Amino acid sequence: MVAPQKFTEFIDSNADRFIDRLGEAIAIPSISGDASRREDVVKMAVWLEAQLNEYGVKTEKIPLGQQQLEGKTLDLPPAILGRIGNDPKKKTILIYGHFDVQPANKNDGWNTEPFTMHYEKDTGKIFGRGSTDDKGPILGWLNVLDAHSTLGLDLPVNLRFCFEGMEESGSEGLDDLIASEAAKGQQGWFDGVDAVCISDNYWLNTRTPCLTYGLRGIAYYQITLSGPGSDLHSGIYGGAVYEPMTALIALMSKLVTQDGHILIPGVYDGIKPADSEELKKYEELDYSIDDLEGAAGGKIANSSERITVLMGRMRNPSLSLHGIEGAFSGVGCKTVIPAKISGKFSLRLVPPQTPEDITKKVVAYVKSEFAKLNTRLNLEVEYMHGGKPWVADINHWNFEAAKKATEAVYLQTPNYTREGGSIPVTLTFADNLGVNVLLLPMGRADDGAHSTNEKLDVSNFIKGSKLLGTYLYEVAEITQSA
């Protein structure tokens, strides 16, 4: 290990104080989606900025404008941009995190008050809203700064910080801020950034640390079928008219097979099969079909081949049918012929798929299949929203450093994972700064982010703090020796 022993010892010996500090952060109910809690999000920003300043980080709270929420015009909570270190011989790492949280109420099913930290010593679990998403990881960085400041140690790299308070509510204003700071180059807060590190996702399981190097994109569609002027009675019209539901169901049935093969022509164009190196990464993943089915709550894996299932989840495109708007959706029976209905589905994308290209193929295919149905109904195909997929180069020093740090702290080789869902800020940093982005999670798969009884294992918090610091030393080590 290249991190100094006194750093890791400091983290261990100050664990109780760090846990108390996490309790302070959890106690501020910084729910970005609740207008009545906006003051608390701002309070959390002030609290975090003060901590950063105490350890020598220069900061600025950047206003992000206003939003409409629950009929009110509210100031968006500020983002905090920060800087420590300006040594041209050192690499510069940009750290991202968010200090807002999801809503939580005790009577949603929490065993304890969500905004009062509950440290269960016998299980080693720290319960509380935000414990793992994303206050724990942010405080991991504070712990690293605290150790270096208190011990009088120089940081091995220059650090830049970007902390936001709107992640759980669509990161409003953040894309523009990142773009404008990136455009400022050496005059901006992101001057000299060589790589980005984000701790805002989770291990694949409860056992093995991981590095995340890919995210699937998304393209969401709505197919609307119409014909009658209003909903019709199936007794009176059934058998005499073309029914929008019959046509919609036929179209939706032609999008994907039961085992997940997408039927839209050209949708797989350009997707490279996994090479032996990539296949090896999946072989090495500490994740079984039982793990997946346990998390899903049912024996529903679409293959008995572990690697097929893992690749289906992480690196292959997928298509899911979500539902129908405008049809009968209640309990019981209604003999309606719905007049106008919209089927919703989305594709998860992987490189080189883009929402633009996939949209052309979806629209052409749905229209051509609709023509074959030969009805007198009307069709509309709409692209609703989307985002590009992202895959990072895991041979970059940024990932190499994280791997070595993981091995040093956890004595385990990390899993290399790709997330099936999206973390949009990842792509914003990659696109605007043109540097390698590393997702370095702190928490475990069962932490319950967004759910009741959210927790962070104390070992993840303390080892995770060591991991973040050690990662910085490994960055310095690798890039100096290179």
Added chain:
Amino acid sequence: MVAPQKFTEFIDSNADRFIDRLGEAIAIPSISGDASRREDVVKMAVWLEAQLNEYGVKTEKIPLGQQQLEGKTLDLPPAILGRIGNDPKKKTILIYGHFDVQPANKNDGWNTEPFTMHYEKDTGKIFGRGSTDDKGPILGWLNVLDAHSTLGLDLPVNLRFCFEGMEESGSEGLDDLIASEAAKGQQGWFDGVDAVCISDNYWLNTRTPCLTYGLRGIAYYQITLSGPGSDLHSGIYGGAVYEPMTALIALMSKLVTQDGHILIPGVYDGIKPADSEELKKYEELDYSIDDLEGAAGGKIANSSERITVLMGRMRNPSLSLHGIEGAFSGVGCKTVIPAKISGKFSLRLVPPQTPEDITKKVVAYVKSEFAKLNTRLNLEVEYMHGGKPWVADINHWNFEAAKKATEAVYLQTPNYTREGGSIPVTLTFADNLGVNVLLLPMGRADDGAHSTNEKLDVSNFIKGSKLLGTYLYEVAEITQSA
């Protein structure tokens, strides 16, 4: 015409009084589905019974027990059973009608107060809730009784009456009453009934009187697919698991073609093709594809052959897909893999189809198609409710009499129609009494029963009253000469 001229003249010369009486009936808001109006349904029963008694009809208000409505235990409104005439040389006709109505509020879109009759003299329309459904037809019978009582004319047939106050709320209690009265034979209120006449449906158009001799049955199903323990995120699980929606959509797509052909094996077994006599009835129908499409609000007829469309609506089975419970049904986008979803569909049945037989075929087919999908999901197929189809013999004297009466009063040959939907009491009478049942509508297709601005054309009310009386004379004439 065999009806005495002084009968028809009496109807004409008392038209204003009859319209006023309809106004009295409309003014009692006898909404069976509204607990706060239950007293008004009872008031309407009392009003109707008094009218019947005034014209010599012996009656009894039969209690039907209690129901739960809006959290209250309420007495069901009584049915009124009645009898006039006991001449063994005359035929005995049972008349059915209902004195309850659908809810109505002015601000639903009514131009006038729904429970204040509005007689628009220049258009000849009588507006008000219940005007056509079903107070107008009931009062048509009162007009016939009034004429005979006032003129001192003997009725040409014996009459029995069955009027209920729960038709718009599922006819609670009525089936049991009809069965028990039928079982009493000569000791019951339905003693000696030779045929039934029901005025509670509508012409096929606005121009041509009709006799209705068939109703389609129904069999309603729910297919439930499940697998995951709870709703899943499509980013995390899409591509790795079998998805209930994909399987449900595949199953729903295999039930019916776009032009309405049902794909369930054996579903058409035993249905006779229309013979030349029946085809002629469709040829004679005064109803165009434009009429159908005008009413449906869209150019959606599933054939350019008028007779094909009409037979699709009236005499062939059909299958409609109604919707999905448990999937995303809101506006906008949600990236959910729904865990448990129920697809709803129903078949309209024609003789000799029965819900029991069709259910066997549906369950077997859906299970076999599900097995072919080869997923690891769970399937449940449920029969939700149903009712048998009904077709009457139009060569029976009951229909012959109605035809002659129509020709005498309207100077038009009636259309012979079958309704696509169900009027359950029809089958209850047919099954329990074993006699011919005639549906003899008074109102037009555009009367707006159940809708806003419900109306009855005054010509339909007055000519309709003549039609009902004349029908009784024709019954007597035909059956005496036979």
